Amino acid sequence: MDSFEETKKLLDNSVLFYIITASMDGTYSYINGHYAKQFSHINNNLVGQPCYITMHPDDINTCVEVSVKCFENPDKLFPATIRKHDGKGGYVYTQWEYKAMFDDQKNPTGVFCVGYNITKYVAEELELQIAHDQIEKNTDTIEKIVFQQSHLIRAPLSNIIGLTSILDTTLLDSNTKNICDMILESSNQLDEVIRSIINIARKT
Known part of the structure; x- marks a missing residue:
């Protein structure tokens, strides 16, 4: 005592x-x-x-x-x-x-x-948990974006680039060939943008 x-x-x-x-x-x-x-x-x-x-x-x-x-x-x-x-x-x-x-x-x-x-500590722990949950949610969203960009968008885009390249090698009139060249150039530019988005998302 x-x-x-x-x-x-x-x-x-x-x-x-x-x-x-x-x-x-x-x-x-x-x-x-x-x-x-x-x-x-x-x-x-x-x-x-x-x-x-x-x-x-x-x-x-x-x-x-x-x-x-x-x-x-x-x-x-x-x-x-x-x-x-x-x-x-x-x-x-x-x-x-x-x-x-x-x-x-x-x-x-x-x-x-x-x-x-310990009220302040408990409140901070709650805020930390909320932030952690938000990060997990954002990570899941980013992974979905990467998947969609990599598989759902780039796959048909690659097909467009491939088909346009084939058309460009055939006997076409100058106007049609010029249109194919522009489609191919725009497709390649779009492909680069998608690649860039994927790279940024993977680093986030």
């Missing part, structure tokens, strides 16, 4: 970390100043109040399950991500580590928890 008391004193005025202890009946037995300030919109004095009043309902079971693990493994710390009411109709994300507390007779007295706000 002495180590817990020392930690509580050390971090009682922390501006980064939350320190709380919960008694065996699931009520707050201690909260540090930072936690009290951040969640004063729920209750001005959380000590003695049920711990669940600050939590997202779906995270209450997580809290219970992690607490049980603490008493099953008293020498270990166990992590938990808990959403807390932000006072604006939403939630902040908090990351915690739990450890079981015992008295001098080895009787369980509650759970010691140290945590901090």
